[in-house]
Amino acid sequence: MSKNIKLIHPRNQITEIISRIYKRGMTTTSGGNISIIDDNGDIWVTPSAIDKGSLMASDIICVKKDGTIIGKHKPSSEFPFHKAIYEARPDIKSVIHAHPPALVSFSIVRQIPNTNIISQAKHVCGPIGYAEYKLPGSEELGEVIAEEFKKGFKAIVMENHGTVLGGSDLIDAFERFEALEFCARTILYGSQIGKPKYLSDAQIEAFEAQVPASIPENENIEYSSDEVEKRLEICDIVHRSCQQGLMISSYGTVSMRWKDDDFLITPTDVNRWDMDLNDIVQIKDGKREKGKTPSRATWIHQEIYKRNPEVNSIIMTQSPYLMAFGVTGNYLNVRTIPESWIFLQDIKAIEYGNHFRQSNNSEIVDNCATALIIENDSVIITGDKLLQTFDYLEVAEFSAKSIVLGNSLGEMVPINDDQVEELREKFLA
The missing domain is CATH 3.40.225.10 (Class II aldolase/adducin N-terminal domain)
Incomplete structure (x- = not known):
């Protein structure tokens, strides 16, 4: 629309x-x-x-x-x-x-x-x-x-x-x-x-106070064909995330590395269902595309790309079953089925506020391997190709859903250490 x-x-x-x-x-x-x-x-x-x-x-x-x-x-x-x-x-x-x-x-x-x-x-x-x-x-x-x-x-x-x-x-x-x-x-x-935990009004005010436009503007913008293709790919994944219930209108950030440490990222305050390629913001040489306001989380994506050369795409979103773990502080054990452990291995959680620019960002950047939960805020998924990253998000959400739904049946019995080693040797060696 x-x-x-x-x-x-x-x-x-x-x-x-x-x-x-x-x-x-x-x-x-x-x-x-x-x-x-x-x-x-x-x-x-x-x-x-x-x-x-x-x-x-x-x-x-x-x-x-x-x-x-x-x-x-x-x-x-x-x-x-x-x-x-x-x-x-x-x-x-x-x-x-x-x-x-x-x-x-x-x-x-x-x-x-x-x-x-x-x-x-x-x-x-x-x-x-x-x-x-x-x-x-x-x-x-x-x-x-x-x-x-x-x-x-x-x-x-x-x-x-x-x-x-x-x-x-x-x-x-x-x-x-x-x-x-x-x-x-x-x-x-x-x-x-578990027991959901809630944010204080002061914590929410601190979130809203972040200024996404503080990144300086870049006067010289190029629109190469490969860059346009990446914009379209980002829009496709954003729309699919909305349709699948993995993202909502008011929250969700997707980015792709363009070249070197330059990347493309979704904007702030644009309805995710209606996002198009002209909304996507180019970040080049640490500067934002002129006239556009990138996501508040731009600095997180920027640091992840700088310090993790193997990461070429990032999805930061809220999905309901993953956020069930994000609001309770419960550990999400992905040793549910082989696929979940192979793709995700371990999902750590960090406290709310560590994703603010003024905070020490090392905890996010150093723990961004595949998936990371920010309490009461979001989940960050990283990967090489954007479709692969989206697949990781789906697997993580399905894993979380299985645990939440299975909780009424009894205590989860995870894949044991010996079985994990077999998976490691076969799929990750």
């Missing part, structure tokens, strides 16, 4: 985002609804009882400001609370409501997920409201939700129902939705293997 979403018709914006939500398993065929209010005050909304997995632009309904309905279906049964939100909060231009499993888990135990579980979520989501249960589709439900939005919330847990979120546009609302569900999943998965 174009970054200038004003140039995309609301029908197409809605169908694109509902498709992402459905394919990522965050709503069902019949569940969830999305709306956009345009500059005329007309509301574009998903229809009632139409398959979310095959929704087309022509299915989207327009409810005019005067109440006239245009379209071949009925508007969503939850339209009343969408309308109530827009009336209560003129700054909100888009609303997403869905029943994503993790947030439903919180709604049925009547809790709100603590977004201090990961570094950027508090900033993305803002404070979270709570709406008491009312009959779906009723005016009463609209009233209790609107009252929460009047308090300044943009994200609300709906008691025994799900969640509703607003944004300045649909991309903004989706980033908030995705980040909040990710927090909920991370807390749930972490709780299955």
Whole structure:
């Protein structure tokens, strides 16, 4: 989706985002609804009882400001609370409501997920409201939700129902939705293997205070054909990571060595789902491409490339099962199946804050062999070819998932030392 979403018709914006939500398993065929209010005050909304997995632009309904309905279906049964939100909060231009499993888990135990579980979520989501249960589709439900939005919330847990979120546009609302569900999943998965630990407000403020544009600009930029190919490869892996649930809109950095210690890296504050090759930032001779703002983590990638000549690609991301270990401090033992140990061997963890530029960076750079977890922040995966690095990420996430899910069955029995030596001799000698 174009970054200038004003140039995309609301029908197409809605169908694109509902498709992402459905394919990522965050709503069902019949569940969830999305709306956009345009500059005329007309509301574009998903229809009632139409398959979310095959929704087309022509299915989207327009409810005019005067109440006239245009379209071949009925508007969503939850339209009343969408309308109530827009009336209560003129700054909100888009609303997403869905029943994503993790947030439903919180709604049925009547809790709100603590977004201090990961570094950027508090900033993305803002404070979270709570709406008491009312009959779906009723005016009463609209009233209790609107009252929460009047308090300044943009994200609300709906008691025994799900969640509703607003944004300045649909991309903004989706980033908030995705980040909040990710927090909920991370807390749930972490709780299955240990006790989640949360960041303090001061730690989060320190994360937000990092200035990614402090790298000086480079006036002379070359765009060779091989460099353009690498940009496309980065974009492909970023998009695949989003589709696979290994990256979310608001967090994730991918880089590739270009030549010598120069490299290409993803930018900051660009939605990962919509990233294109023009967004990618060239880092040459320690300077950033003119007019672009690279990832906050650029300095980490720069140091890894300088000190590890065998590393040619890096992925730094949040994936839910790996982050279950990242937020609990539990050791991720990858002696699960042969593939996991061969690819990963050992995954160390470092404390939150060691990834800040002003910190002593040696712990990250010296321990970046294949995979490294930064507590309450991310996992760093390194490799030669970018596709290989992505494969390592998938293997690491699958390994973490197997351990989290298997925890309810009993204690993990890892591959023993003799079996590891056999693997070492056969595959790593």
